Amino acid sequence: MSLSAPHDPQAAPDAGTTRRSFLRTSAVLATGLAAVAASLKPLFEMEDIPSAEQFMQKYYKELTPADMAKVLQRIEREVEKQYGVRPHVRDLKPLDGVEFAYALNLSRCIGCRKCVHACVAENNQSRNPEIQYIRVLKLPHGTFDLEKSDHNYAPDQVPEKGFFTMPVQCQQCHNPPCVKVCPVHATWQETDGITVIDYDWCIGCRYCEAACPYWARRFNFTKPSIPADRLNPEMAYLGNRPRKKGVMEKCHFCIQRTRAGRYPACLEVCPTGSRKFGNVLDPNSEISQILRTKRVFMQLKEDVGTNPRFYYYFDV
Amino acid sequence: MHANNRTPLVLTLLAVVFVGLAAAFYSDSWGYPPPRAAIPLVDKALLDTATVRRSYADLIRAKEDLSDFDCYGCHDKKQPPPLRYDENQKLIVPPEHSDVVMGHGSHGRNNNCFNCHNENNLTTLQPRDGRELKLENSTQLCGSCHGPTYRDWDSGAHGRTNGYWNTKLGPALKKDCVNCHNPHSPRFPGRKPAPGPHTLHPSDTADRAAEAESPSTH
Numbered sequence: 001m002s003l004s005a006p007h008d009p010q011a012a013p014d015a016g017t018t019r020r021s022f023l024r025t026s027a028v029l030a031t032g033l034a035a036v037a038a039s040l041k042p043l044f045e046m047e048d049i050p051s052a053e054q055f056m057q058k059y060y061k062e063l064t065p066a067d068m069a070k071v072l073q074r075i076e077r078e079v080e081k082q083y084g085v086r087p088h089v090r091d092l093k094p095l096d097g098v099e100f101a102y103a104l105n106l107s108r109c110i111g112c113r114k115c116v117h118a119c120v121a122e123n124n125q126s127r128n129p130e131i132q133y134i135r136v137l138k139l140p141h142g143t144f145d146l147e148k149s150d151h152n153y154a155p156d157q158v159p160e161k162g163f164f165t166m167p168v169q170c171q172q173c174h175n176p177p178c179v180k181v182c183p184v185h186a187t188w189q190e191t192d193g194i195t196v197i198d199y200d201w202c203i204g205c206r207y208c209e210a211a212c213p214y215w216a217r218r219f220n221f222t223k224p225s226i227p228a229d230r231l232n233p234e235m236a237y238l239g240n241r242p243r244k245k246g247v248m249e250k251c252h253f254c255i256q257r258t259r260a261g262r263y264p265a266c267l268e269v270c271p272t273g274s275r276k277f278g279n280v281l282d283p284n285s286e287i288s289q290i291l292r293t294k295r296v297f298m299q300l301k302e303d304v305g306t307n308p309r310f311y312y313y314f315d316v
Numbered sequence: 317m318h319a320n321n322r323t324p325l326v327l328t329l330l331a332v333v334f335v336g337l338a339a340a341f342y343s344d345s346w347g348y349p350p351p352r353a354a355i356p357l358v359d360k361a362l363l364d365t366a367t368v369r370r371s372y373a374d375l376i377r378a379k380e381d382l383s384d385f386d387c388y389g390c391h392d393k394k395q396p397p398p399l400r401y402d403e404n405q406k407l408i409v410p411p412e413h414s415d416v417v418m419g420h421g422s423h424g425r426n427n428n429c430f431n432c433h434n435e436n437n438l439t440t441l442q443p444r445d446g447r448e449l450k451l452e453n454s455t456q457l458c459g460s461c462h463g464p465t466y467r468d469w470d471s472g473a474h475g476r477t478n479g480y481w482n483t484k485l486g487p488a489l490k491k492d493c494v495n496c497h498n499p500h501s502p503r504f505p506g507r508k509p510a511p512g513p514h515t516l517h518p519s520d521t522a523d524r525a526a527e528a529e530s531p532s533t534h
Contacts, residue, residue: 028327031334038341095482105473113510117358118365128355130514151513157506227357261485263478268365271496272504273476285481286472294473315468 050244051078059185060198060238068237075241082242083226087233089241092259094192100253100309101193101280102264103290104167106297107315108274111136111158111165115266115275119169122254122265123240124232126224133251134169134266135215144297169266170195170216170251171300171308178208178217187248193309194253196238204246213304217250253277280309355514362510365478367495373452374495385451387438396435399428419501432457432499458493469493 053074057063063071072089079087116134125131137149141162149166159165176195179187186201187208209217223245235241236256243249254264258277267275278287290296290313299308375382383389390412391397400408407427409416420426429435434442441449443460459466468474476496480486497504 024324024327028331031331031338034338035334035341038338041341098482108474110504110507111509112507113512114362117362117510120358121363127357128352129516130355132513135513154509154512156508158509159506230357258481261480261482263481268478269363270476271368271507273474273491273496276472278481286477289471290473293471313473315474 054200057200059201072237075235075237079231079235079242083228083231085228085231085233087231087235087241089235089237090256091237092239092255094190094194095259097281098279099191099193099281100172100258101278101287101291101311102172102253102309103276103287103294103296103311103313105272105274105276105315106164106166106312108272109165109167110272111138111153111160111163112271114269114271115167118265118269119251119254121230122232122257123252124224124226124235124242125218125249126220126222126226126243127230128225129222131218131220131224131249133216133218133249134167136165136167138163138165166312167266168214168216168300169310170212170253171214171306171310172251172253173306173308175305175307177211177213177306181207181211183207190238192259194255194258195250196252196255197248197250198238199241199243199247199249202247204248206248208248213301213306214308217248220245220247220249352516353514356511358510367476367491369495369498371452371492371494372454373492376452385439391438396430397438399430401427417498417501419503420499422503454494454499455492458499 051074057071058067068091072091075089076087079085079089113136116132116136119125119133120127120131123133125133135151137146137151138153138160139145139149141164153160172193172195174193176189179189179195182188183205184201184203186203187195187197189195204219206217206219209219220243224243226242231242232240234256236259239252239255254262254266258264263277264275267277276286276290278285280287280291282288291311294313294315296311296313299306299311370378372382372385400410402408405427406424407418407429409418418427430442432441432443434440434448437448439451441451441454441457443449443457445460447456449457455466455469459469465474472490475493476491477488478491479489481488493499493502
C-alpha cells in the first residue's frame with residue numbers, strides 16, 4: 001500500500017486510491033508473489049520431508065525402550081511404504097564381554113572386490129550414485145605408500161604379478177577422530193568398539209568425513225537409490241536401515257549381523273578367507289589367536305594415533 | 317518532479333524482471349544437474365557366499381549321490397591300478413579320469429596318484445606316515461605335508477569360516493582345504509575382479525576405460 005500512498009500530499013488532492021494506482025499496485029504485488037512462490041518451488045519438490053514423528057524424535061541415547069519400539073515401528077512403516085518390503089528392524093545392543101576386532105590377511109587377499117559388493121547388498125547402500133564402504137587399494141610390492149595406490153584397477157585377472165591389494169574400510173578406531181569432531185554427538189563409540197551413527201540425529205556437516213584419516217565415511221549427496229528387490233530387510237537402527245539425503249554413513253561391522261553373533265557380510269563372501277573377525281576379549285577366538293601368533297603389520301597409519309581395531313597381517 | 321515521472325517506468329521494468337524470474341523457475345532453466353549415467357547392478361553371483369568346491373563331507377551331509385566315489389565299480393579290488401608315465405616321467409591320466417588336472421606343486425614331482433590315495437583301498441587316503449584316512453578327513457592328509465598351514469587352519473588364521481563367530485548363538489561353519497583348493501591342482505586360479513567404483517561424471521569413467529584399454533607400463 002505504500003506504493004499507492006501519495007509521496008507528496010500536494011500532488012494528490014483527493015488522497016484516496018485512484019483506479020490507476022490500484023491496478024499498478026496489484027500488478028506489482030501479483031508478479032512479486034508469483035516470483036516468490038516460483039523461487040520456493042524446489043522446497044515443494046523435496047522428497048525427503050521428515051514426518052512430524054521423525055522430526056520430533058529424541059536423541060538415540062535418550063530413547064526409552066517404549067520410545068524405541070515406536071521408532072522401530074515408524075521405520076518399518078516408512079520402509080514398507082517406500083520399497084513395498086516389510087523389513088525387520090531391530091535395535092541391537094552391544095553384547096557383554098565382547099569387543100570386536102577385524103584382521104585381514106594381506107598375503108591372501110587377491111583383490112577380487114567381492115567384499116565391496118557383498119557389503120553394498122547387505123547394508124542397503126545407494127547404487128546410483130554409488131556408495132561403497134570398502135575401497136580396495138592396489139599397491140606395488142615393497143611399499144605401503146598410499147599415494148602409489150590405485151583403486152580403479154580393472155585387469156582381466158587378479159592377483160596381478162608385482163602388486164598386492166589392501167581393502168580399506170572403517171577401522172573402528174579406539175581413538176576415533178570422527179567422534180571428536182561431531183558437533184551434535186550423532187556418532188559415538190559403543191562398548192563393543194563399533195563407532196555408530198544415528199542417522200536421525202546427523203546434520204550432515206561432514207566434519208567427520210574430513211577428520212577420518214582412512215576416507216571411511218560416505219555422505220548421501222542425494223536420496224539413496226536402492227532397487228526394491230535388492231533391499232536387505234534384516235535391519236538395525238544403528239546399522240543398515242535406509243539412510244536419507246544429507247546424512248553420513250560408514251562401515252559398522254555389519255552391526256545387524258555381528259551383534260546377533262554372525263560374521264560380517266564381507267567376511268562370509270571372501271573366497272580366499274583373508275578376512276577374520278571376532279571377539280578379542282575371548283582368548284580362544286580366531287582373532288585372538290591371529291593377533292597373538294601372526295606377523296601383524298600393526299594398523300594402517302599407526303602414526304596418527306587412532307589405534308584401529310582393524311589389523312592387517314601376513315602369513316609366515 | 318523528474319523522479320516521480322520515472323516511477324512507472326521502474327515499476328514496469330521490475331514487473332518484467334519478476335515475470336521473467338517466475339518463468340525461469342517454472343521451466344527449471346537452471347539449478348538442475350544433468351542426469352547421472354546409469355550404473356548396472358552387479359551380478360548376483362558375486363554375492364554368493366558358497367565355496368568354489370564341495371567337499372566329500374559336504375556331499376555326505378547333503379545326502380547326495382556318491383556313486384562317483386564307488387572306485388571298485390570299475391577298479392579291481394585285488395590289485396592296485398597300474399600307473400603309466402610318458403617319456404618325461406609325467407603321469408598319463410587315463411581318459412576315465414580326464415577331469416583330474418595333475419598340478420600339485422610347481423616342481424612337477426608330485427605326479428603319483430598314490431602319494432595321497434591308498435593303492436590298496438582306493439576309497440581311502442593314505443599320508444606318508446601310513447595312516448588310512450576316510451575321504452571326508454582329507455584335511456589331515458593335507459596337513460601331513462603342509463604343517464604350518466594346517467596349524468593356521470586349525471587355529472582359524474587360514475581358510476574360511478562362515479556362520480557365527482559367537483558359537484553360543486549359532487554354528488561356525490569351518491571350511492575344509494578342498495572347499496577352496498582343488499587337491500589335484502591346489503593353486504588358487506586367478507579371477508576377474510568385480511567392477512570398481514563408478515564416478516558421478518561419465519567422462520571420467522570413459523577416460524579410465526580408455527586408459528585400461530591402452531597397454532599400461534606401470
